[in-house]
Ligand SMILES: [Zn+2]
């Protein structure tokens with residue numbers, strides 16, 4: 659069975675995750691927190707503050 663790949667559940671995060679809801683602990687921790695940028699450690703994520 660192929661693992662389903664989908665966008666990280668963090669609103670501002672653009673990372674793809676498979677088999678999980680969030681791409682990183684940072685995104686999971688950001689749930690319910692009002693944030694203006696994604697704080698995940700992945701380069702290429704479009705949600706990072708510049
Ligand atoms: Zn991200």
Ligand SMILES: [Zn+2]
Nearest residue numbers: 666671681685
């Ligand atoms: Zn994420």
